[in-house]
Amino acid sequence: MFISGRHPAATATVRFHRSFSSSRISNINRLHPDTLIVGSGAAALTAAFRAKSHNLNPLVIEKSPLIGGTTCYSGGGLWIPNSGVHPADSPDSFSEAMKYMQNTIDKHPTKSSSLARKYAFLENGPKMVDFLSQQGFQWQASVGYPDYYPLVEGGKTTGRSIEGRLFDLKKLGEWQSKIRMTPRKPLYPMYTFEAGHMYRHRVSIKGLMTAAKVAGWRMWSNKLLGRLPVTMGMSLVGQLLHLCIQRGISIETQCSLKELVITDGTVMGARVTHDGEEKIIEAKQGVILAAGGFARNRDMRKCVQGDLGANAKTLTSPEDQGDAITAAMDVGAATELMDEAWWGPTLVDSTGKPYWTQFERALPHSIIVDESGNRFVNEAEAYTRFIHNLFAHQKKTGRGVPAFMILDSNHRDRYVLSGMMPGNIAQWALDCGLYVKADTLEELAQKLDIEVKGLKSTVRQFNKMAAIGVDDEFERGRSPYDQFFGDPGYKANHNLGPIEKPPFHGAKLLPGDLGTKGGVLTDEFARAVKSDGSDIRGLYAVGNSSATVMGREYIGAGSTLGPALTFAYVAANHIAQKEERAK
Structure with a gap:
């Protein structure tokens, strides 16, 4: 437009x-x-x-x-190709990045994404990063975080994203009280690329070690030293504000x-x-x-x-x-x-409060369906593409908004969910209507106003695909991007696991944005x-x-x-x- x-x-x-x-x-x-x-x-x-x-x-x-x-x-990440922040074993180039941008963005060309503007972005991004680094800004490579379309020519499975390193907000002095605080609670000093391990800490040694490092050593050692450690968007703003104050x-x-x-x-x-x-x-x-x-x-x-x-x-x-x-x-x-x-699927409770969902929908033992009980999308795909597909499905069928995330107790026993530790659904999440719990799929469908026959048929078909590790319908788990948000413990497909263990859980999903x-x-x-x-x-x-x-x-x-x-x-x-x- x-x-x-x-x-x-x-x-x-x-x-x-x-x-x-x-x-x-x-x-x-x-x-x-x-x-x-x-x-x-x-x-x-x-x-x-x-x-x-x-x-x-x-x-x-x-x-x-x-x-x-x-x-x-925000997560505070910056997509900057050829930034020089990533390790030497993750090479990048201007030409590769340009090819990737053209192969993705130019499918729907806009004036704002002209060749001149793409060139200016790719040429000046690394210069901006280097300039801030020379002035004292500390960067961190988002290790292993892939491009969202890594299988497209020019895309990288190792990614091009960077973020600010851990920063002590107390360095701001009197300005600390003027910085906007993220609503994320508790405020763990976690990098974006560590989030997946944190979600899987109950079922993964690496996840458990990451959780111990982030919530234990990194947070409490800094607090014992009288610091207020932050990462993600808080680090980005904190470091930049600190530089501005100094000047x-x-x-x-x-x-x-x-x-x-x-x-x-x-x-x-x-x-x-x-x-x-x-x-x-x-x-x-x-x-x-x-x-x-x-x-x-x-x-x-x-x-x-x-x-x-x-x-x-x-x-x-x-x-x-x-x-x-x-x-x-x-x-x-x-x-x-x-x-x-900057669209993305968002869970909502009865008050309309949003809960951004990313790992939850990509991990095994979960699916997303419309009110007829049918899947319509690769649940693990990039969030803006997800909503574009949801809009297309809504336009074609009149169904999709709202959609519903369905998961079983295998998911709930293994992974973090909307900030809740693995285990039972917290009572607050049930009381506010964020999640619905049921002993059977029929009961869950009735509580969410989903067609029972459609949901049961979808679950049967999905479970067959999960058993062999191949999503014949939407290719969930094929892309390294999908796999990044999945569970490596599932060797056949990091993103697929059957919906079979009661009780079952469901949540309403609506379009959201960043x-x-x-x-x-x-x-x-x-x-x-x-x-x-x-x-x-x-x-x-x-x-x-x-x-x-x-x-x-x-x-x-x-x-x-x-x-x-x-x-x-x-x-x-x-x-x-x-x-x-x-x-």
């Missing part, structure tokens, strides 16, 4: 409650930035730090009292973007609301929009994504309302991919462009405020943050070069 000009839903939907207080780090009236950065997630902090390295004077503004945005909730970069919280200020076709700053007052911030060198997407803006989503998008269970921060995107549209910016999101992926259309320099392709001078957009270079795909862990930080780096470089040329 390609939209030019003001979104019809925007005027009604960007007005939401903002709270203000006198708690501030600096006085905005005394600040004279030449570069304004809207948002405070990892992309925004990267843009600010890179701008400062060019001797620019950046100002970061954040509308909430907390810094970090949705990045703090004296100005960050203003509770400062909301109202509109962009444009003079003679050039964006020269923004009108903001700060401490209850409207103010103008001049930023003659440029404005970088890095404030996320519009996942929490139900009206806006319904207008461009219909009811399925409007009702999606998003895991973004509450402030993800689309302010930056609509402000850019007001000054003529084109948009693209507004009908898309954020929207459509926004301001940008060029290879991260400049916002109009519908005719000309750039809007002085305006840049990165992260979920922009339409992603990944197009309609999700090709590896960190496909959101990898391009976000890379184009933040690119935008800051372009502003600095523009200033240099003007001298």
Whole structure:
């Protein structure tokens, strides 16, 4: 979808409650930035730090009292080919990565995934990683985490994802109280590639050792030393914020973007609301929009994504309302991919609270069915592709939303499930309606309102395939990506195990997301462009405020943050070069 000009839903939907207080780090009236950065997630902090390295004077503004945005909730991974972080026995190249991107993304080409933008991403990603590393950022290879389509030409079974190393939040000093805390509890200092072992700790020696290392040694040894160890998105934001603090970069919280200020076709700053007052911030060198997407803006989503998008269970921060995107549209910016999101299957309880599901659906002794009791998808496949297939099934049959995850007691006895340790379903999960428990498949089907005959037939057929280790219907377990989330103890197929041991358990599954992926259309320099392709001078957009270079795909862990930080780096470089040329 390609939209030019003001979104019809925007005027009604960007007005939401903002709270203000006198708690501030600096006085905005005394600040004279030449570069304004809207948002405070990892992309925004990267843009600010890179701008400062060019001797620019950046100002970061954040509308909430907390810094970090949705990045703090995330796994914190970045998909960066040829980053130099992975070990020497995992070689990579520009040409391999380009081939992989073309073979996946270009099946559904978009303007945002142009060859020029893919080239800019692949060329600058490693430079961004190296720059931050030289400044003290510590990276960790996501060891063994494969690309999402490793069997496609150019894909890698060893993956290309990286993440921040363990970081002590107490290094932030007084700023620690201003960082957004992830809702994950308990806060284990675990890397993304360790999660699979943690899920299987009851049935795997390696899993047990990983759990002991993460929950035992790594967490408690650091706590005994008076540290607050974090990984994933918290490490990414924490490390970047620490670097920004060290360089004296100005960050203003509770400062909301109202509109962009444009003079003679050039964006020269923004009108903001700060401490209850409207103010103008001049930023003659440029404005970088890095404030996320519009996942929490139900009206806006319904207008461009219909009811399925409007009702999606998003895991973004509450402030993800689309302010930056609509402000850019007001000054003529084109948009693209507004009908898309970083989709994923999500379990929900009776209150509507979402629970992201990834390992649960890939492990043996589980299936996902529609209300007729039929399977319709490879349960273990990449999460955005899963929801695309769910939407297609819904459109074709009228069934699929909601879908249902079905598992037996073999699954429950062996694996972590929605944060619950192996064993019985916790009473809280039954009380809130997250899971339903039954002694027979017939009873389970009746409780979930699934056709009994269809479910029993599906389970019989699935159990036959599980016995030989081959999914003839959807090829579950064929891809190394599927296998990464499975159980290596099942030699014939890491992802297949029969549904046979009572009691049985089921849960309702709905489309969810990690954020929207459509926004301001940008060029290879991260400049916002109009519908005719000309750039809007002085305006840049990165992260979920922009339409992603990944197009309609999700090709590896960190496909959101990898391009976000890379184009933040690119935008800051372009502003600095523009200033240099003007001298």
